[in-house]
Amino acid sequence: MSGAATPGAGHHRGRRGYLELLGLAAAAALLVSRPDLSTLAAGLGLFLWGMTLLEEAIKRLSGGTLDRWLHTATSHPGRAIGVGALATALVQSSSLITLLAMSFVSAGLVALPGAIALLFGANLGTTTGAWLIASLGLRFDLAHYAMPLLALGLLGRYRLSGSLGGIAGLLLGVGLLFLGIDFMKLGFETWQDGIRLDGLAGDRLWHWPLFVLAGIVATVVMQSSHATLLLTLTALASGQLPYLPALAIAIGANIGTTVTAVLGALSAGIAARRLAGAHVIFNLATAAVALALLVPLAWLVDAVAELVGLAETAWPLKLALFHTLFNLLGIVLMLPWISRLADFLEHRFPEPARLAPTQARYLDSAALNHADTAVSAMEQECRRLDRRAYHLLCSAILMPSAEVIGHPPERRSVETPIDPDTWPLVNARYHERIKPLLAEILAFQARIDVPLTETQQERLAKLQARTLRMVEALRFGEVLQRSLLRHSARMSPLREAHDDLRLAVATGLNRLAEAQEGQTIAAPIDEVRRHWQDEMARRLRSRHLDPSLASSLMNDLHQASRLISALADPSSP
Known part of the structure; x- marks a missing residue:
């Protein structure tokens, strides 16, 4: 039986490999024929690579300090939200904080309500990425700063070890982020005279869910809400994307971040699945409220922008402000329900009635992170x-x-x-x-x-x-x-x-x-x-x-x- 099944499986794998190779060839042909798209794709790849190196360097340099800091913070919901936001702002990765929280819960280090509050804070902290890109990344020639960072990072990464090697990895990650942002800016500027997205006015009610869906798909594909927001902000700054559709895409990017938690929970235990469920529920509820109040929230953003002295056409900064406001609104709405949400998830994902005698209880793969x-x-x-x-x-x-x-x-x-x-x-x-x-x-x-x-x-x-x-x-x-x-x-x-x-x-x-x-x-x-x-x-x-x-x-x-x-x-x- 098994011998007969092997040739079919091998044929299926071969056909799949052929289709993947064909897809890569088609993508390569498109990028060669369109230098603007090629520059945009290269910038996106460099940005995602920089994010990965940045996470690795931060984990290497923290030496457990970040873990202990977050663990201590979960004793009180308000403190957990604040520390989750601050930690995410520092490391610029809500995925890292999410996986940390899942590891804590799986290892029995923290209770579920504290980890949920930590995730709420991580969602708020991730909005700082939009502020940094809108205020700095789109205004300065980041390639000028990226080159020395890349040179130092590459040399140090292969010549140094220990904490110095971690610092080199940090420099390399930041340099790749800067270079990726600059490439995407260049790609959109080149693209500006070709395809235009001005028709995406989104003046009908059914348009908004489509933009939200676009944000979800982009974030799932790229596994980074920062990358989605960077594309959105760059397109908005170059005039390729209208303002209100950009707000809806930002809502979708928020939902798309839950995929990281869901994927991490698939190979983890019951506790991690509960936390992933909390992440999905919070982001869906926040997105639903933000979508329902999209126009009023846009008015509120305009009022706050005028109050703090932002220019009327400072669309990228307004998008960053919107991103922060609707996440803050979600926290305000969900904070009183943390305990009930934890009880619901514990009931929805119960512990096994009895563990097998030889089954480890705490050796969850999420704890290895x-x-x-x-x-x-x-x-x-x-x-x-x-x-x-x-x-x-x-x-x-x-x-x-x-x-x-x-x-x-x-x-x-x-x-x-x-x-x-x-x-x-x-x-x-x-x-x-x-x-x-x-x-x-x-x-x-x-x-x-x-x-x-x-x-x-x-x-x-x-x-x-x-x-x-x-x-x-x-x-x-x-x-x-x-x-x-x-x-x-x-x-x-x-x-x-x-x-x-x-x-x-x-x-x-x-x-x-x-x-x-x-x-x-x-x-x-x-x-x-x-x-x-x-x-x-x-x-x-x-x-x-x-x-x-x-x-x-x-x-x-x-x-x-x-x-x-x-x-x-x-x-x-």
Whole structure:
């Protein structure tokens, strides 16, 4: 069956590749025949490339600072909106802030309402891009500044490393942005004598949704609302596009930005999907209000522009003002509904009723986008692994975990009768519940490919060392369990010593679960070991203990000591 399907699939891929090649050839022919379009397309490509390099450089230079800053801000909705707006204004990428917020929610670092407020602020902050392009990008010869930035960035990117390499990447990204804007200005100026868009007056009601749709499509195709706004602003400044249609296209660009969140949520968990849903709902609601009030908002923009002294024909600046006003209006309308929106999304996207035993809960692919969320996801998943290991170690000493974890174990717990058939073998349960989760943790750590600070690297190293010690302890527990099951009968000569040993290990596990590191964990088993070494010598002399049983007990005490030693943190005093 599979062999028969392969040729068809190969033929389909070949036909698709042929169509793609044909499309590229047609596009190349069009661009060669139209230098104006070629210049415009080159400018757009340079702009998008610059945005990508700028995001990478900012993530590299922040070293987790941006992540921690945004995480702290989400404790209060008003603060989250302000910080989201400021962060987006600084990095000029609402997509970066959106993916950060999704990473936080997926890793369990922030609650959904705080992340929603952060997204509201990111939407407001992204409007600063329109202001920068309208006020600076369309007035100055940016190519004059782009060339030295490109030269420094290219040389530094391939010759420098560390923070200096990050600064070089930042310069290169800004240089490409400047050059892209200048190329698009040149392309529209050349185009001005050819095709004109003056007929797009948009004087009918049904025209506005078409312009909004054009903004959505442009943003989805280019994966950047900044690029859509840049095209719109450049066309508006060159007289290629009337004012009111440009406002409608800006509304569509706002909706198109939700595609990034939706695409990011497809491979992420439930929490990220909830946040993507909030992003879509907010942008759709804001766009609907802005479209319904398009003419009144245009009047308001004219009034504010006159109040602050803008020229009547300063259309690009008015578009930037409109972009800010309708996003601000959306925040004002949606802010009182954040809690209800979060409740609705949690109901709409519920958590799975039960996770599979080997399924990781926090190792969401969205957490890999940023250092803090990746490390936090690792820490939380390793804690889950620890809890499973604690329960399995309780089985190794034939004690219910409820008698060990949560309160100090009591003597009566080890003196109850033992039914060997009721206890799962450590080795079988390890392969069922521990090893698969451990494999997911190690695979996730191998996929972390973002710059880490020295502190974050140390945290990951400690997590890995602790996890490996836990697995080593389980191996000792497996050997210990076999002996305890062999001598579990009430009248066994080793039962008394084994009860002391089990109680000592249980006490150590309890202290470990309560975060009492160091010598306090090993103290109970050390005391039991010293006592029974003396007691064995006494019983061997009086012939009350068989030498072979004494050998077994010595080995069991040694395995118990190794188990506890593996669990103790070697860095503790």
